[in-house]
């Protein structure tokens with residue numbers, strides 16, 4: 217059966233048989249870049265329509281139902297609209313930074329794609345600090361928001377940027393600590409190692425209660441880090457009009473919007489990798505026959521299935537819970553999530569040292 | 575023909591230098607912070623280029639995610655958007671240029687004096703090795719400095735909490 | 744004990760969140776009952792809620808009579824100056840002069856459908872209609888005169 221790694225290998229062999237090594241590398245980089253950009257476009261389209269349909273169904277509505285069969289082409293129409301709209305720059309704004317901010321958001325989202333394993337042996341860059349790399353780069357996201365908020369020269373934007381700064385900086389901690397729980401189990405930061413360690417069961421099942429707690433805290437923390445409701449104070453339509461992207465329009469707004477959705481995808485992909493085994497099929501310990509049957513489902517389907525399941529959960533949060541206040545938000549992080557994740561990490565370490573996990 | 579990797583090195587180095595220069599010459603304080611950010615990212619890029627991935631990631635976490643965000647926050651709280659800083663005095667400019675030149679000369683002289691030899695065959699600095707060295711109490715281990723720094727950070731944290739307490743002790 | 748309270752807090756928070764999520768999941772999985780309406784398709788069978796307010800109208804009976812006495816209470820009650828009552832003096836059959844309305848001018852483009860004028864009217868002369876397809880190509884068409892031309896006040900309304 218042709219798999220992603222198969223195709224990648226074929227391309228590599230064909231290129232290296234025709235060209236020298238530098239040129240091969242360059243062309244492969246270009247192909248990877250184009251692939252990432254097209255994945256972005258597809259993700260944007262799919263996630264936007266998914267969000268709108270999920271929200272509609274949860275609110276007993278139909279959702280978009282005009283463009284295309286059952287409204288499935290709605291996000292395409294939206295994209296077209298955003299493309300032809302004028303991208304205004306307010307006259308009081310710091311023009312350079314104002315125009316730079318959405319691209320920074322986008323570039324960071326792209327760089328975050330690098331260590332994600334989409335299928336078996338199909339990964340752009342399996343660097344040995346995988347998870348650390350992701351958490352390091354995602355802390356840069358806040359810079360683009362601060363930049364956008366400041367350079368718009370608008371009090372709503374500034375306020376939104378401040379809130380989101382406080383929020384991202386604090387939730388980074390518990391997201392990192394929850395991820396560390398799994399790192400303690402696997403003993404490696406490398407994405408391929410983490411996935412390989414789950415060949416006889418996913419960590420959420422193997423890791424007893426600490427893994428479960430870590431999973432819950434991780435999901436909460438990444439929801440906050442990606443600025444999604446109920447933690448969307450940075451945008452808060454009803455209070456700050458739209459927070460840091462109040463002044464953005466047209467394609468520049470679309471870039472922010474896309475970056476948000478891609479960040480959700482990345483956060484869920486990382487959660488799936490850490491807790492649900494990435495592309496690893498559902499295996500149970502030593503039931504070889506069962507494991508063998510599971511292996512027939514292609515690994516990319518496993519990966520995207522898990523990721524979209526988690527994305528659905530995050531959307532489910534968004535359409536169920538009301539927005540938090542800024543003080544509640546900080547209370548939740550510093551008084552609840554952080555102590556819980558710290559104690560949980562200690563517990564995990566104890567379990568690993570005593571060798572109680574499978 | 576230049577190697578691709580050499581070109582990348584010069585690009586990263588140029589990026590750090592140019593943005594470093596811009597960050598001290600611009601008169602908009604927010605832009606200065608952003609240029610500083612790019613300088614630091616350039617340095618992180620250099621670490622990646624050398625394959626010191628852990629150091630690179632730490633550079634990004636600490637400097638970009640931490641320090642620059644802190645600087646940006648303090649600018650947010652103290653400055654008005656769009657305002658320009660006053661021009662520096664000429665005397666001050668001359669002296670700072672002199673100071674920079676002296677520091678540069680010092681570094682360059684040290685670099686030329688030390689005989690740097692190319693190491694080869696040293697194993698890749700993986701996180702596991704770094705971690706083991708950090709907590710190694712034997713010869714060449716860093717357990718003591720590591721613990722000292724932990725205590726320093728703990729003291730700083732306790733200090734912060736005491737300052738932030740509403741009811742004074 | 745602080746710790747027990749803390750754990751109870753976390754537990755009850757998780758529980759109440761789970762209750763909320765169960766509700767939305769129920770809606771998500773039972774996608775039968777739709778509360779919104781497919782407007783242009785069901786234009787003929789459109790079923791508007793009872794309290795929907797679309798525009799202010801003045802009902803007339805078959806003899807082209809309305810109940811407005813021209814007291815201007817509605818004009819005073821309106822917060823945005825939507826209504827302008829222009830009065831005239833009618834001469835009664837027995838020779839007495841009586842105040843009546845000439846025109847009741849209503850600016851639909853200013854109206855916020857707040858219902859204050861209806862509540863202020865002492866003789867129930869105006870009410871809210873449920874029309875809502877108000878778009879026109881020229882703004883002047885939104886300025887309406889509520890009383891029909893040649894209409895009179897109903898007998899017995901003071």
Ligand code: SF4
Pocket residue numbers: 799820821822823824825826853854855856857858859860861
């Ligand atoms: S509904 Fe309100 S706004 Fe409209 S005319 Fe009556 S009082 Fe004025």
Ligand code: SF4
Pocket residue numbers: 810811812813814815816817818828863864865866867868869
């Ligand atoms: S509509 Fe009612 S309140 Fe307005 S002038 Fe006529 S009687 Fe008075």
